[in-house]
Amino acid sequence: MDSVFIEFCVADSKDVKVNFDKTKCGFSCIGGTDDIKHQNEIDLFETIDENESKHKRTDRSVLCYLRKAQPGKVWPRLTKEKAKLSWLSLDFNNWRNWEDDSDEEMGKFDQFSEMMNTMGGGDDLPDLDGADDDDSADSDDESKYF
Numbered sequence: 001m002d003s004v005f006i007e008f009c010v011a012d013s014k015d016v017k018v019n020f021d022k023t024k025c026g027f028s029c030i031g032g033t034d035d036i037k038h039q040n041e042i043d044l045f046e047t048i049d050e051n052e053s054k055h056k057r058t059d060r061s062v063l064c065y066l067r068k069a070q071p072g073k074v075w076p077r078l079t080k081e082k083a084k085l086s087w088l089s090l091d092f093n094n095w096r097n098w099e100d101d102s103d104e105e106m107g108k109f110d111q112f113s114e115m116m117n118t119m120g121g122g123d124d125l126p127d128l129d130g131a132d133d134d135d136s137a138d139s140d141d142e143s144k145y146f
Helices: 103-121
Strands: 003-008 014-020 024-031 036-043 054-057 062-067
Touching: 003 024, 003 036, 014 054, 014 062, 024 062
Parallel strands: none
Antiparallel strands: 003 062, 014 024, 024 036, 054 062
8 A cells, every 4th residue: 555556558668768756657668569659647646755666667568666655545546637537447457455455354265265165076067978079960950959
């Protein structure tokens, strides 16, 4: 909760420039197979520590680590304005809800995982031997059964 990550998805970026200001994150580069210039500036919801903020270029994107000036303070959104920006989206693969992160919640997840692992028996399933044989006759009227 002390930081925010921003990923600018630009493949094969060159001449990458990232500027951190107290209330802004600026980005520019040349990228893609067509060498298109990309440029963006984000007015941030709150202030950041520009000296502790960093960026890293990869083959597919530029990842920015923004260190919040007030650690622990929750941002309801990334940008200062409330407008929905079409080019900006939340990466749910890297989402972490710090309010719900507790040992109790992790214990519940562990119990759920254990339960799912023990349920896999499959004793009540019908015998499907031969279902994947390549020798079986193929019928053209199979679709009437679906």
